[in-house]
Amino acid sequence: MTLLYGKPVAEEVTAKIKKLIESTGITPGLAVILVGENNASHLYVKLKEKAAQDIGIKFEKFLFNSTVKEKELLDLINILNDRRDINGIIVQLPLPKELNAKGVISQIDPRKDVDGFHFVTMKNFLDGYKKECPVFPRAVVELLYSSKENINGKKGIVLVNSDIFGKIMKQALLNEGVKADYLLFKNIDDNKEKIKEAEIVVTVCGVPNLIKPEMVNDDAIIIDGGISYLDGNVVGDVERISVESKVKFLSPVPGGVGPVTVATLLARVAEVAERELEKN
Structure with a gap:
């Protein structure tokens, strides 16, 4: 069994970004909107800020308390949409339940939607525009390729909480030649044979110990994208100790897909900046 750590993959991605920035002379700009006091959200934003600064991407952070009015966020996004020095805008999720997350995200100019959560971005990707691949799926694909396995033609299953993300x-995965399908969390118990047959399993449910050794194929590649807390520790969806001794590859939590997601986000920002340079 081999653990698929994200750090080496993230370093490869960021090295390419550095080369792009150096060769073009661009200074990509990323704006991050953070609402409330969610400790995990603040940690994720700090990680993004450090990674951006390390490779020469300008990082602007906008902090609001949880009582902020939605209009204030929308007004800020409109300003950021018009700023030529800002190439990417992200709203750190989750937002407080009083705010309409979809409405806030839909205010972002789709050209600056570097996370890939805007409905226009998602529709474009599903319609065949591969370059519009949202950040998390792109990170999963990068991590899969780091296994050096030929994933073309393999059976894949994705475990998720929502249809659109599935x-x-x-x-x-289909774009990479994987014979993929997805299951909603609520349907997992009735479809365990599909998980057992899969050669690639991507799980993003946020349920500790969801994936147990008897559920998976011995030759499986498992990408664990679940994030939750158990006894004060960050854990994924996989019952790690028992599963890692069985399967062929497993991405750990923490340290697996997370660093790659940050790197691919910054890659998107740099790519948008490069496109703007080419237009001008």
């Missing part, structure tokens, strides 16, 4: 993740 469709996006499925399409990302």
Whole structure:
């Protein structure tokens, strides 16, 4: 069994970004909107900020308390949409339940939607525009290729909480030649044979110990994208100790897909900046 750590993959991605920035002379700009006091969200934003600064991407952070009015966020996004020095805008999720997350994200200019959560971005990707692949699926694909396995033709299953994310993740795998499908969390118990047959399992449910050794194929590649807390520790969806001794490859939590997701986000920002340079 081999653990698929994200750090080496992330370093490869960021090295390419550095070369792009040096060769073009661009200074990509990323704006991050953070609402509330969610400790995990603040940690994720700090990680993004450090990674951006390390490779020469300008990083602007906008902090709001949880009582902020939605209009204030929408007004800020409109300003950021018009700023030529900002190439990417992200709203750190989750937002407080009083705010309409879809409405806030839909205010972002789709050209600056570097996370890939805007409905226009998702529709474009599902319609065949591969370059519009949202950040998380793109990170999963990068991590799969780091296994050096030929994934073309393999059976894949994605375990998710929402149909739209399942469709996006499925399409990302189909684009790489994987025979992919997805299951909603609520349907897992009735479809365990599909998981057992899969050679690639991507799980993003946020349920500790969801994936147990008897559920998976001995030759499986498992990408664990679940994030939750158990006894004060960050854990994924996989019952790690028992599963890692069985399967062929497993991405750990923490340290697996997370660093690659940050790197691919910054790659998107740099790519948008490069496109703007080419237009001008």
